[in-house]
Every structure is written in structure tokens, then in C-alpha cells.
Amino acid sequence: MQIKRFERKEEVALHAAELILNTVAERPDAVLGLATGSTPIGIYEKMVESYRRRSLSFRSVTTFNLDEYAGLPASHEQSYASYMTRHLFGHTDFDPSRTHIPNGDADDPAAECAAYDELLRKHPIDLQLLGLGHNGHIGFNEPGSALAGGTHVVELKLATREANARFFTAPSKVPARAITMGIGSILKSRAILLVVTGPDKAEIVRESLAGPITTACPASLLQTHANVTVLLDRDAGRKL
Numbered sequence: 001m002q003i004k005r006f007e008r009k010e011e012v013a014l015h016a017a018e019l020i021l022n023t024v025a026e027r028p029d030a031v032l033g034l035a036t037g038s039t040p041i042g043i044y045e046k047m048v049e050s051y052r053r054r055s056l057s058f059r060s061v062t063t064f065n066l067d068e069y070a071g072l073p074a075s076h077e078q079s080y081a082s083y084m085t086r087h088l089f090g091h092t093d094f095d096p097s098r099t100h101i102p103n104g105d106a107d108d109p110a111a112e113c114a115a116y117d118e119l120l121r122k123h124p125i126d127l128q129l130l131g132l133g134h135n136g137h138i139g140f141n142e143p144g145s146a147l148a149g150g151t152h153v154v155e156l157k158l159a160t161r162e163a164n165a166r167f168f169t170a171p172s173k174v175p176a177r178a179i180t181m182g183i184g185s186i187l188k189s190r191a192i193l194l195v196v197t198g199p200d201k202a203e204i205v206r207e208s209l210a211g212p213i214t215t216a217c218p219a220s221l222l223q224t225h226a227n228v229t230v231l232l233d234r235d236a237g238r239k240l
């Protein structure tokens with residue numbers, strides 16, 4: 001695990017964007033695993049700026065998003081599908097037929113999960129971008145006694161719903177369930193880029209990267225992967 005520290009979150013975002021853009025420059029048909037939440041917003045901003053400045057194209061890149069709320073149509077402004085359009089896809093030349101996000105509104109969620117896993121098997125992820133939840137979740141893989149390997153439906157923890165309530169008109173509007181890629185799928189990525197900023201994440205960064213490997217902290221499983229790069233700002237890294 002390679003840990004890189006930066007002073008400010010803007011530097012973290014710039015470095016993360018550069019790593020992603022270098023992957024695409026080296027391999028225009030790269031497969032990227034993408035994340036949502038507030039942390040990647042700065043990274044996507046830098047990717048959009050670069051796309052506008054350089055003659056870089058995302059047309060042949062395939063993407064898989066980690067997760068999506070269950071029960072929200074893609075058109076809902078807080079769906080992760082809307083987020084991706086707003087922050088990245090809507091400002092670049094990503095080919096919509098190559099960008100994948102679980103359909104949270106699927107009539108048959110189990111079939112949706114199986115279809116997503118099938119696509120992931122056909123397109124192994126070269127670089128997976130991850131944020132970190134306050135309770136150690138990655139994607140929406142919540143702490144528990146066991147972790148699922150493949151894409152599955154999860155009940156969101158109260159703490160997760162509260163943390164995400166800021167994006168909704170009321171805490172009660174945050175969906176109770178989500179579809180997420182499993183830990184097994186995440187760990188199959190060739191390379192993983194974990195990005196964490198802010199003082200409120202300092203303790204969970206320490207637990208995830210220096211604590212025991214346990215399903216009680218899903219991000220701790222990243223310690224078992226051979227190619228993880230962690231980018232931290234000063235605040236997030238201060239207990240490490």
C-alpha cells in the first residue's frame with residue numbers, strides 16, 4: 001500500500017485526477033471504477049478541466065460505478081446516475097453505452113445485481129476510485145459480520161443515511177437501501193485509488209489502514225490488495 005500525503009484537499013484532487021488521466025492516456029480503452037460522494041467532486045472537476053485543455057478523449061473508456069440508491073429513478077436529482085452526469089459525464093465525451101451504474105429502480109434487483117456482475121466479469125477494472133465512509137464503508141459495503149463478494153442489495157446503516165441526509169430535503173427521504181458492488185469485485189480491480197480528506201475521517205483512516213483486517217471495517221480489507229494507492233490530505237492523515 002502506497003500512502004501519499006498532501007497538505008490540502010485540492011492537491012489530493014489534482015493528484016488523483018492525474019493518476020486517472022495517466023491511466024486513460026496510456027490505455028484509451030481503460031476500464032475505470034468510479035465513486036460518488038463529496039470527495040470525488042474535486043477530482044471530476046480536474047478531469048473535466050483537463051479534458052477541455054488537452055486533446056484527451058474518454059470515448060473508448062468503460063466505467064462502472066460502485067453503487068446506486070435503491071428505489072430512486074435515475075432521473076432523481078440525488079441518484080448517483082444524476083450525480084455522474086452533473087459532475088463528469090455531462091461535460092466530457094464518455095460514451096453512454098460504456099458507462100455503467102446499477103439501476104436502483106430495477107423491478108428485479110437480484111437480476112440487476114447478477115447482470116452487473118456479468119458485465120464486471122467481461123470488463124475487469126483497471127483502476128478503481130474509492131472514497132471512504134465514516135464507518136469504514138467502501139461503495140455501500142457496510143460493516144457487519146460478513147461481507148458480500150458480488151453486487152448485492154444492502155440495507156444502509158442509520159449513520160450512513162444521516163451522513164447523506166445533507167443531499168436530500170429531509171433525512172427521511174434518504175433511501176433505506178442501495179445496490180453496491182461487493183468487496184470481492186472491488187478487490188479484483190488491478191489497481192485501487194483510495195482518496196480521503198477532512199478531519200472527520202482521520203480516525204477511520206487509521207482504523208482502515210493501520211487497524212486489524214475485519215469485516216467490522218470494510219475498508220480494512222484493502223490491506224490485502226497488492227496495488228492500493230491512498231491519497232490523504234493533512235487532516236485525514238493526522239492519526240496515521
Ligand code: GLP
Nearest residue numbers: 036037038039131132133139140
Ligand atoms: C457514500 C458513498 C461512498 C462514499 C462515501 C463517503 O455514501 N456510497 O461511495 O465513498 O459515502 O462519502 P463522502 O465522500 O461524501 O464522505
